[in-house]
Amino acid sequence: MIFNTTQMPSTRTIVSAVASTTATFMVIRSIARDYLPREVQSYFALKLKDFISSFSNELTFVIDEYDDGLNQNKLFKAAKIYLEPKIPPNVKRIKINLPRKETNISLSVEKNEEIVDVFNGVHLKWKFESKPTPSEAINKRSITKGYRVKDHAACFELSFHKKNKDFVLGTYIPHVLKKSKEISHKKKTLKLFTLGSHRGMIGDKSIWQSVNLDHPANFDTLAMDFDMKKTIMDDLERFLQRKDFYRRVGKAWKRGYLLFGPPGTGKSSLIAAMANYLKFDIYDLELSNLRGNNDLRHILIATENKSILVVEDIDCCIDRQDRLSRARTTNPGVLIPGYEQQQNQVTPADVAEQLLRNEEPELALSGLIEFLETKKRANDDSEAKAAEERGES
Template structure:
């Protein structure tokens, strides 16, 4: 029996589909023009909730921005996911930030990544949508930046694992992201920029890459001293909860003092390389007021080292604190006198402002510790005092190993003996070893340098003794036949006249040191007795150059 059903032609099907599509587009255009956006958003939200009500999945959204500021959890998720990308991820995003050395790889928009954590399955999805342009504030920048897209991560998991994800997984992501950032971190050396002098807003610090090669292995210090410093640093970084428990700001103060050229700057660089901390080099003479000082210091990042070199030359650090003076009408006028005070510095180091930041190390250096105010040196401000000494035999051996690649040599003993009687800095030793790569020649050059330095020191001491004032040592003279106990105090000038009177040649009178006064004066007395027998000299037992008896 033949069928009466007629199958429409292909042309009719295409025509009908086009008509339906055009109608749908017209309805959509009409809805967008007539129906408010809020109502459409509410409608689609309810429809989405209707379909998801029967689902066991929970979607946790992590937006790039929280209000007008950046969401730190988004940044942590971005770094973490970049470290666990699977081979199945097809679209990636690679960046090389300015002044960085390592390429960062991230998951591109609308890509998904699946992960297992403690037996549960998690799915990450990167979502990016175009939005109306708006301004947000980036970290460390007071100026606003315009964005035109809404980026966020969706973390999808079963609803029965909600507590584990929020309580365990997300903290794990934060910790892992910090570890990844430390591994990829390029250390920076920050200094105050010139824009701050013109009143520009934004971060007052500008940076360069810190490529200093110093490590604890290359420092010319005694091994025991280096171990003490390393143990103190490790105890500091792992005691965050202890600092919080006892009510102390999580910071540590180090004072490095000693002669120039003993490695204070190299030790700071070694600490930065060991802890992976950035360095902020603060020049106090460039800061006008205590308020400016506070503003610059609170803009430093956590896990950093604040360095003030030659603190005794940077600010007036005396026991007599200057009294507060009336502030000028225009505090930022050109040529204004530096008004950063010791009190302002102490308030940040140990006052309320010291808690504005975590895991910070403050380092002061000086060549003259005795010039510093005791208030600056007490524990809680400068917790560890490290004396950077002249080069020691242990330090020399390390320098010889670093520069010449040797750990022993017959000339080592000669060098070490000379170092015991000659003060020489590690910088001077390193410079001599750098002159020649052949160990024998380099060590001979170092020995020659030490011997010459020893001769120069002895010559300067001899010259200083010759120029010492002769009238500084009084003598007690008791004339023969005088009353018992009566003495006349005379000076070295009197002895000089006595020597001239008895015609003693200069060669017969040697230049003496104070600690050899008794011996030399005995010789001088004997000499005068030989020249003139009318006087008798007697030195009391235990007398010093300060007091002699002459009868």
């Protein structure tokens, strides 16, 4: 039998060929970098990356810093916060930043650094990139007064196996958003907002001016009856955990408290302790500064969610002065949930307040019945006392 054989190239020949190809590629890249416009370089680099990725099982999501060159992408901000505690120890360059009016330093990776995250057994690779801003976004400078669009915009590239696309969109991304909120909550520098002289358009945040809230009050150091303190903390904790419940029953997720008493009885300290406990900013509102209902509406719309709105001296703006006289007959500095709870009259707000105290229908109803019975006894005692004062039998 006759066999046709082909002589295999030597190792030296292969190495020489690879070196020659590499040298040629380096020369071409150098020429392109020196003579081709940056936009053309970016175009060919993107096409080359797309060509290579067509042979891969990897899928990449690009999360731009700005969704249209002007408005910040919330997902980019969430990813930046989420990745901060996941920066690997072998990274040699880390960017640090201390934002204005903040007390906590933030960390982030430099360009082209990668962070690998493993969630529910799925490996996900994050990469921080910087790319030229699209020309249409840059052209918006001419129609956006006082705003300068950056020539380069940052972005995150999230890469993973194609088969995990639905998992990433349906489970992982919501996890990133939730976790970033938790991290932000822990690092948050609390603010005290007061009304400024500016009254802009509806929702204009510049209505409020802020300073850092450095009040040291907390429930551990607050001078208050232990049972009352525990009642308040339990009520706040229950309120935090029942946002979905409020939505299911069709009520706005908010909680009201009435603090009364002369100066020095601890009202401001209690508010600061609640803010430090909840990690909520404080908005200090004086109704005397308002010009009308429309002004109040603008101010409330400009107030951020998860905050404490403090209305100062609300009794001075209410014609019914009997509320103040009744408050003076009780111990100063007492906190009353629900606004009307100190009165003997039962209002729809009282009923709703009692029903919201427990998600179990039977427990909620039994609590409401006990509340109504207590109110009835208080009314009977008040009527008997009034009759006695009038000299009636």
